[in-house]
Amino acid sequence: MANKLTLEQVRAKSTNRIAGLSDTQRKAAELLIDFAYACGVPIVITQGLRTIDEQNGLYAQGRTKPGQIVTNARGGYSYHNFGVAIDFALLLPDGKNVSWDMQRDGDGDGIADWDEVVAEARRIGWNWGGDWRSFKDYPHFEMTFGLSTADYRAGKRPSHTQLNTAMAKIDALKSNKTEDDEMTTEEKTEIAKQFKALQDRVIALESANKLAKVPTWAEQACINAKAAGVLDTANDGSYDFYRLVTILDRAGVFKTKGGAA
Known part of the structure; x- marks a missing residue:
C-alpha cells in the first residue's frame, strides 16, 4: 500500500523532537525517517533529547507517581539526556495517530513494519533497545560510540575520527539512496x-x-x-x-x- 503522507509531511512530524540531538545522531535520525518511508513505513520520532528533570519525572512513574514503570534510568543515566538516543513509533495513515504494534504490516509486504524500521536503523548504525538482555526497550535506538552514560556524565565525547567515520557512512547511504531514487x-x-x-x-x-x-x-x-x-x-x-x-x-x-x- 502506497504512503498517503508525503515524505515532507512525515519529516515535519519529527523536526522538533530531533532538533536537540547531537549532529551525527540528528543526521542519522533524519536518514532513518527517509529510509523507513522508502520501505512504505512512515515513522515519527517520539523522543530525542530529554532533560535531567524530564528523565527524573519518567523514573518516578510507577514508583512515586501513578503509572507503569517505563525506565530504569534516573536523570543523567539515560543516553537521551546526552542527545544520542531516540524513540520512535509507527505513524498511521491519518498522520495524527501512532502505533507501537510490532506485528503491524501497514504496507502489506508481508514483513512487520517494526522489523523493517529496525533493519534500516541497524544499517545506518543505530543500536536497538530490543537487543538488550534485560528490560528490552523496543522503540529505542541509540548511537553511543562505545561510551557509557558515566563517560558522558564525566564530559567524555566520541573522538573526531569516530564522528567523521559515522558521518561518512551516513553521507554514503544518502548518496546511494539518491541514486536509487532516480528510478522509483x-x-x-x-x-x-x-x-x-x-x-x-x-x-x-x-x-x-x-x-x-x-x-x-x-x-x-x-x-x-x-x-x-x-x-x-x-x-x-x-x-x-x-x-x-x-x-x-x-x-x-x-x-x-x-x-x-
Missing part, C-alpha cells in the same frame, strides 16, 4: 513486468537458438534477475536474451531493497 520502485516494477512479457516472447521466438549454457558475462545478471523474482530459470536462453538481461541489470532494474543486487 513503481518504475522498476513496471519495467520488470514488461521484461517478463518480453522474456516469454523471446523464448517462444528463439527457441531454436538456445545456448547450451549461460554465458560467463551474463551469469551475475541472471542471478540478480532470479533474486528479484523476474526469472524462474536462466537456462536455455539465446544470445540476445542474455544480452538483454545484462543491459537491464546494469540499469538497476533487478536491484533489491537492501541496495545490493
